[in-house]
Amino acid sequence: MPELSRRHILGMGAGALVVSSLSIPFSALAANTMATDAIMKFTGGAKPKDGLVTLDMPEIAENGNTVPVGVSVDSPMTADNYVKSVLVVADGNPSAGVATFHFSPMSGAAEASTRMRLAKTQNVIAVAAMSDGSFHSAQSVVKVTIGGCGG
Amino acid sequence: MGRKVSLISTVLGAGLLALSTYGTAMADSTLKSIAPPANHPLSEIISGYEFRASETQDLQDDDFENPGYIWVDKGEDLWSEVDGAAGKSCASCHEDASESMKTAGAEFPKWSEKLQKPINLEQKINDCRTENMKADKWKWESEQLLSMTSFVRSQSRGEPVNVQVDGPMAPFFEKGKDLYYQRVGQLDLACSNCHEDNYGNQIRSDLLSQGQTNGFPTYRLKWQKVGSTHRRFKGCMKNVRATPYKVGSDEFVNLELYLGYRGKGLPIESPAVRN
């Protein structure tokens, strides 16, 4: 597997610097078009409500190659009230999609964790589709730092 | 550890961006260290684990979540796989690795009577393959050699690093030491400039460690896989714009030997998880 070139890393780094050095108000941190499109496709155009979803991510990622991400949704997970799926998108990656988790009442709990790639500092958004047809979401800003050692 | 960041300015001079506002804020008290033996160059010996973010430490702490264990698993399969003209596997001679390899991982590089010089674990594995199994050598950094090295060294987890540096090893140890303090490359930096003078300081957003080897082969997040000590050495040399020695070269084995001494007593952590 070829290494990332220094130019790539510097490029990524410059991006991270710009984003993180400005203090952007939270409202302006809304997902970009690509991420918004992915969410709208998932919800069929409905705007997700806040709450019920918890997104567990580090504030600062030591390395953008492997960033732990955990989602959990507050739900009894019974046959008539459960979480069907959770979409995870990242608004600063070359493409917004990360993963879609599919649950069933047999999942017992609507919780999943994985590890993801973040090309630079950005927002990660999780949207849960509930069995009653409603959607809920949560979002986190993760800072991705520039490594000093390219070795 | 309250050193001035003279290194950062050196790097800045070389045209790199310095960024020191992020990164894990380190309090000296959080670093677990062990006491060095008499006349040791370090006043405290600290594993690279201590310099990493808690999320990275968490990955190492759980043997299942640690992706390095994929390689350990593959190595375990290879251990009992017959290969070569002699019809043997590692297990034919060494049987249960958890017994026979308990301390091996902590003792390399080790003296080779045959070659009259120290050899490291990768070289010992290949020596066993060609001499005893009559099998082909594995290529350095190949999936097989990384897996076997990870498997063997993981059997020594928790064992204190204990390389022999006296007797016939002494001249090789001295050569390794010379390399450690030799400034090289366009940036004109020696290993010591980062890992002795500046550990605990940040180089851009990275926290410099003591450059210990007790976690190798290590799963590096940057590599997205397990890599050898010598691969890491090459990376360091490229960073200072020097022409790296070859993996498996006498220079790197001598340096590995000297670094073993610098980390004397640290528990083996292989496969560790590092940035």
Place this chain on the structure above:
Amino acid sequence: MAKIKPRVKLPKKAKAGETITIKTIISHKMESGRRKDKKGNVIARRIINTFACKFEGQTIFGCDIEPAISANPYFQFNAKVEKTGEFEFIWTDDNGDTYQKKQTIKVS
């Protein structure tokens, strides 16, 4: 690519109605399709694109995966177990290969 190796971890025994935690990891480069080789040619995308966990043939948990999932993909999730049976874990590669692992659980 090197031999693909899946690993799973779940309890051997559980009580009926208990929610257990399952951890899975598989060795895979997760080549994103956005990187170039030394000659400047794009390296073809090759990732694990789906993961599924079934219990006695019924899907409990699944995941559609994009290139933004890290190399050597790791998934942790839960399952509610009511009876003794067999879990099956299936990873699907872009090249059409599937990698499977099975493990039984004893429920009392």
